[in-house]
Amino acid sequence: MKGYYGVYGGQFVAETLIHALDELEEAFAKFKRDKSAKGELDDLLKNYAGRPTPLYYAKNLSRYLGCDVYLKREDLLHSGAHKLNNTLGQAILTKFMEKRRIIAETGAGQHGVATATAAALLGIECIVYMGKIDAERQRPNLLRMKLLGADVRIVEKGSMTLKSAINEALRDWVKNVQATHYILGSVVGPHPFPEIVAYFQSIIGREAKRQILKQAGKLPDCVIACVGGGSNAIGIFKGFLKDNVELIGVEAGGESLELGKHSATLAMGRPGILHGSLSYLLQDDCGQVAKVHSISAGLDYPGIGPEHSYLKDTGRVKYGVCFDSEALDGFKILSKLEGIIPALESAHAVGYVLKKRDYFKGKMIVINVSGRGDKDLGIIESMEENGV
Amino acid sequence: MCKIGIYLVCDYPDRDRFLKAVKLCERFGVDFLEIGIPFSDPTADGDVIEMASLQVLTREDMNDFHEALETVREIYSKRLYVMTYANVVYANGIEDFAKKFSFVDGVILADVPFKESKRFKGVFGRYDIGFVNFVTPETDLNALKKIKTFANDFIYFVSIRGTTGGEFNLDSGAINRLERLKEGKQDVIVGFGIRTKNDIEKACKYADGVVIGTEAIKSLTLSRLEDFLRNVIS
Numbered sequence: 303m304k305g306y307y308g309v310y311g312g313q314f315v316a317e318t319l320i321h322a323l324d325e326l327e328e329a330f331a332k333f334k335r336d337k338s339a340k341g342e343l344d345d346l347l348k349n350y351a352g353r354p355t356p357l358y359y360a361k362n363l364s365r366y367l368g369c370d371v372y373l374k375r376e377d378l379l380h381s382g383a384h385k386l387n388n389t390l391g392q393a394i395l396t397k398f399m400e401k402r403r404i405i406a407e408t409g410a411g412q413h414g415v416a417t418a419t420a421a422a423l424l425g426i427e428c429i430v431y432m433g434k435i436d437a438e439r440q441r442p443n444l445l446r447m448k449l450l451g452a453d454v455r456i457v458e459k460g461s462m463t464l465k466s467a468i469n470e471a472l473r474d475w476v477k478n479v480q481a482t483h484y485i486l487g488s489v490v491g492p493h494p495f496p497e498i499v500a501y502f503q504s505i506i507g508r509e510a511k512r513q514i515l516k517q518a519g520k521l522p523d524c525v526i527a528c529v530g531g532g533s534n535a536i537g538i539f540k541g542f543l544k545d546n547v548e549l550i551g552v553e554a555g556g557e558s559l560e561l562g563k564h565s566a567t568l569a570m571g572r573p574g575i576l577h578g579s580l581s582y583l584l585q586d587d588c589g590q591v592a593k594v595h596s597i598s599a600g601l602d603y604p605g606i607g608p609e610h611s612y613l614k615d616t617g618r619v620k621y622g623v624c625f626d627s628e629a630l631d632g633f634k635i636l637s638k639l640e641g642i643i644p645a646l647e648s649a650h651a652v653g654y655v656l657k658k659r660d661y662f663k664g665k666m667i668v669i670n671v672s673g674r675g676d677k678d679l680g681i682i683e684s685m686e687e688n689g690v
Numbered sequence: 691m692c693k694i695g696i697y698l699v700c701d702y703p704d705r706d707r708f709l710k711a712v713k714l715c716e717r718f719g720v721d722f723l724e725i726g727i728p729f730s731d732p733t734a735d736g737d738v739i740e741m742a743s744l745q746v747l748t749r750e751d752m753n754d755f756h757e758a759l760e761t762v763r764e765i766y767s768k769r770l771y772v773m774t775y776a777n778v779v780y781a782n783g784i785e786d787f788a789k790k791f792s793f794v795d796g797v798i799l800a801d802v803p804f805k806e807s808k809r810f811k812g813v814f815g816r817y818d819i820g821f822v823n824f825v826t827p828e829t830d831l832n833a834l835k836k837i838k839t840f841a842n843d844f845i846y847f848v849s850i851r852g853t854t855g856g857e858f859n860l861d862s863g864a865i866n867r868l869e870r871l872k873e874g875k876q877d878v879i880v881g882f883g884i885r886t887k888n889d890i891e892k893a894c895k896y897a898d899g900v901v902i903g904t905e906a907i908k909s910l911t912l913s914r915l916e917d918f919l920r921n922v923i924s
């Protein structure tokens with residue numbers, strides 16, 4: 303069925319948004335046929351954003367782990383994470399639809415920064431919703447968004463994290479839908495968002511595949527990425543879905559797997575409906591969305607993109623869990639051994655490999671380093687002060 | 691004849707005052723009631739209804755709401771609807787929900803547009819529960835025809851853009867669509883933004899009735915629901 307991945311996906315939104323979603327679907331179809339629009343995006347990705355990002359053979363980490371580790375360096379993309387691939391694409395779609403106002407939600411602040419960046423570049427008004435807790439723990443990104451000219455609205459309701467930010471962005475969109483485009487930051491939300499975001503992020507996987515074939519002369523055994531909503535993971539997985547390559551998505555295990563203390567949606571959730579799509583969801587017995595936790599603001603979300611739910615059920619992708627403390631190990635090891643400070647989100651992928659090092663021994667693997675960790679230094683500092 | 695419906699959040703501000711409000715609605719001859727089962731993430735609602743919902747959720751769950759609604763059914767004689775969000779119905783199976791709430795007349799799901807309504811409508815139909823579809827000032831005219839044909843309960847016309855609690859206004863797109871819905875077999879009820887007698891008169895020029903939510907909740911919070919009902923009904 304259109305807009306579905308197996309049984310997951312759909313358009314579970316207020317009727318008021320249906321017209322805008324239809325319009326977006328149309329604009330996206332037009333964009334894909336339009337050579338000059340695609341040319342504009344390719345040019346921006348190359349000359350403005352810095353694509354292709356390197357695929358780097360991490361010699362020291364490889365020696366440490368006893369396997370061959372390649373890092374896909376999305377942390378080197380302009381504005382510091384993979385998020386810009388999507389926001390540049392959707393900003394061009396916004397112009398296609400002749401809309402003058404962009405809204406976005408943000409958790410870690412990376413999607414907010416990437417949206418504000420694209421909006422500044424293309425001269426579009428930009429409003430970003432950010433939960434109060436995230437604005438505090440990811441303060442450098444709050445300051446960056448403001449410098450880029452975005453109107454950042456702090457959300458002091460509900461969980462005050464990514465989930466609340468999406469709630470408020472949806473409310474804004476319903477109210478101002480005629481002149482506003484909502485740039486969703488991950489492969490979540492109602493159709494066609496999961497498809498659009500995956501399309502713009504799939505450049506990660508296309509490049510990685512070309513690069514690994516060139517550098518290593520063969521495909522890797524495994525590709526590993528962290529999963530919040532799932533956009534950097536889908537982006538890199540798309541390059542290898544049809545190949546004999548093991549794909550592993552890593553969810554945030556938080557403090558423990560007790561409901562409320564983690565964000566491991568696929569590991570611990572069951573199908574439900576939130577923010578426009580049917581997908582796995584962390585919820586209580588009555589269908590109320592559960593509280594979640596992760597040390598990483600970008601993974602601290604009770605839902606997950608519908609395509610991941612589908613890929614889990616079909617078994618094509620394996621999903622694992624990395625706890626807060628293991629992610630911190632990953633964060634530190636990558637910094638010390640390779641001189642690369644990853645985002646705490648990306649550190650979950652590294653931490654998972656550290657924890658399962660026996661499993662990966664002797665294999666060739668690619669880890670998606672979805673972003674850089676400057677934004678997280680405050681969190682690290684306060685953890686150290688507390689003796690963690 | 692202009693029907694007037696009132697929306698209340700289940701068990702808000704507490705069980706006692708909620709049931710008193712229902713009795714008031716019965717006494718004033720309110721034509722239908724929509725009882726909101728609170729959801730943790732009510733993205734179609736404005737601040738007033740969200741705050742009320744979250745307040746109730748800190749102390750109650752589905753068993754409480756079921757119990758409260760059974761009591762509502764005993765004391766309120768006209769049409770009774772449950773309004774909530776898709777996941778509340780979906781979480782333990784649509785069938786299960788329909789069985790449990792088979793005593794209500796209809797269900798309204800704020801995040802289920804016509805496109806996604808089939809799976810819900812089918813199950814509810816077997817339990818003789820209506821399913822309410824929405825039309826907006828921007829609903830595609832072909833879709834509007836289908837909605838009109840397949841409606842098995844009233845059609846909820848969302849008069850304004852925005853969440854519940856915005857300003858009331860009917861623009862040309864709205865009036866155009868309301869005229870197209872006019873001679874349909876189901877009632878057309880205008881909602882979102884209705885507060886005053888004047889709004890009601892405006893809406894009922896084109897529709898069969900209105901539903902008042904945010905304004906009713908506000909007056910209930912201030913213990914002024916009785917005055918409010920006296921004012922809008924008569």
Ligand SMILES: Cc1ncc(COP(=O)(O)O)c(C=O)c1O
Nearest residue numbers: 412530531532533534600672673
């Ligand atoms: C660097 C980085 N990686 C990963 C994520 C998680 O999002 P997704 O799963 O969509 O890639 C975020 C989200 O904020 C992020 O900033």
